[in-house]
Amino acid sequence: MDSSGECDRNLHQVKHVVLVLSGKGGVGKSTITTELALALIHAGKKVGILDVDLCGPSIPRMLRVGKPEVHQCDAGWVPVYADPQQQLAIMSIGFLLEDSDEAVIWRGPKKTALIGQFVSDVAWGELDVLLVDTPPGTSDEHLAVLENLRKHRVDGAVLVTTPQAVSTGDVRREITFCKKTAVKILGIVENMSGFVCPHCSECSNIFSKGGGEELAKLTGSVFLGSVPLDPLLAASLEEGQDFLQAFPDSSTYTAISQIANTLLSSLDA
Amino acid sequence: MADVPSDAPEHCPGTSSDQAGKSSACQGCPNQNICASGAAKAPDPGIHAYISIWLLKLVSSVYKAIVALLDVDICGPSIPKIMGLEGEQVHQSGSGWSPVYVEDNLAVMSIGFLLSSPDDAVIWRGPKKNGMIKQFLRDVDWGEVDYLIVDTPPGTSDEHLSIVQYLSGAGIDGAVIITTPQEVSLQDVRKEIRFCKKVKIPIIGVIENMSGFVCPKCKNTSQIFPPTTGGAQRMCEELNLPLLGSVPLDPRIGRSCDEGKSFLTEVPDSPAAVAYQNIVQSKSSKPQQASLY
Secondary structure: OOHHHHHHHHHOOEEEEEEEEOOOOOOOHHHHHHHHHHHHHHOOOOEEEEEOOOOOOOHHHHOOOOOOOOOEEOOEEOOEEOOOOOOEEEEEHHHOOOOOOOOOOOOHHHHHHHHHHHHHOEOOOOEEEEEEEOOOOOOHHHHHHHHHOOOOOOOEEEEEEOOOHHHHHHHHHHHHHHHHOOOOEEEEEEOOOOEEOOOOOOEEOOOOOOHHHHHHHHHOOOEEEEOOEOHHHHHHHHHOOOHHHHOOOOHHHHHHHHHHHHHHHHHHO | OOOOOOOOOOOOOOOOOOOOOOOHHHOOOOOHHHHHHOOOOOOOOOEEOOOOOHHHHHHHHHOOOOEEEEEOOOOOOOHHHHOOOOOOOOEEEOOEEEOEEEEOOEEEEEHHHHOOOOOOOOOOOHHHHHHHHHHHHHHEOOOOOOEEEEEOOOOOOHHHHHHHHHOOOOOEOOEEEEEOOOHHHHHHHHHHHHHHHHOOOOEEEEEEEEEEEEOOOOOOEEOOOOOOOOHHHHHHHHHOOOEEEEEEEOHHHHHHHHHOOOHHHHOOOOHHHHHHHHHHHHHHOOOOOOEOO
16 A cells, blocks of 8 residues: 555545654543543534554543444545544554453564554544644654655644643653654643642642743743643543533633634634 | 672671671671661572652661662653752763662662653653663663662553563562553553463552542541542452552652652651551562462
């Protein structure tokens, strides 16, 4: 199969491609990817999520798509749709594992090969935005995504961090990765940014404060916004529930919507 | 520690001797306490390889064991910052690379020490990462070590396969698995457990981190990362694994990490510090206990 030709065809109707990156694990890349996707759909966009975290694929559970079979069509794999209107298309290794507890114990070359297929051989159809959720780091998965997207445009990357220095310290390296691979940094999101106690409304900065904004200033990047620590968001993700639909009055909803709007403006600019 | 350290007095019985720390020649020797505790004796043939940062600090400071911490998170090396060692460099001598010492009995190695700038990215594919890990194990002059603890990145890939492969000759005592309470985390941790089973690493136990938050103002507890499927406790029951303990969220942990200070020293009465103490105490008295399923 001529992968470059297939890639062109399958991504031909994808208007924008955005990578969601972080140097650090556990900061909430999959959470932010999921919430951005939902926000964009509520704004009337058609969205795809490509989950290239092969060892720890979280997207299927966060969107409650279960374990449907992945079908083939002439153009390649048919993505799994999270909704009957087919506004949100997903591809993840989570769909290809018979046993969801099965470990994917693969070295780099095997991961690279599957990611190549995921980029080129999924029949995404018409999409406004394809979000690519990545594992932490600057290694095989990230290089594989970029190499396979070389013939198609990558609009840029959203970088996710938590406020503390241990996180921003790794995300600085991710910023260097973007500069070296000529990926535009669309902006930085500071996740887990403060916790408001539901009992007394006291705000605790559990993972410190302000690091994301400082990092943006330090590196000359756009600061997209902060998302607070919200047990309701965590619980929604556990159940695969649409948090934005369920809690439109929350400050978390406001934060995510603003980030999504800013992102959309910069993509359409 | 060398059998007769350079700062030992004349007639030193030797650090591996039964008289180490106890003989009259030991009076006034700077190593007397370490020797008397037995920690200076040569380690058992197996290397105890736990995966945790605070556990090792506790083990090294309280139990006076000689501890080495190896950071194999090649793309995101956090250990230097957390240990207050940012900016330190690795030196080479005839006996190999010298690790960086936090204290006399706590040595650290990380790629972080080999990078010249905090902005440097390590954009390496698997084989190059594997090569670095091999060098860390082969070329670093660790000296005598009671516990080698290996901090790994998330996943089940090159770093994990390589560390298991390269340490297979020395023997790995086991793995400590860290999770947070929610299913989104447990889902990945079950895969890690399967990995351990496949490569035949015993699982010493599971630690549930970020397990609840007590508001400093009203003292109510919030489950920020809700255990919707029963948390680590239920997972451990289902998989017949020991739950070593649960560590609550404490903003001072993050602060200590950012400042490179020892949380256990800074805030010893925090519920999180107490949780760490309990975990170490329960395991250091029973190092042989591990589950092979």
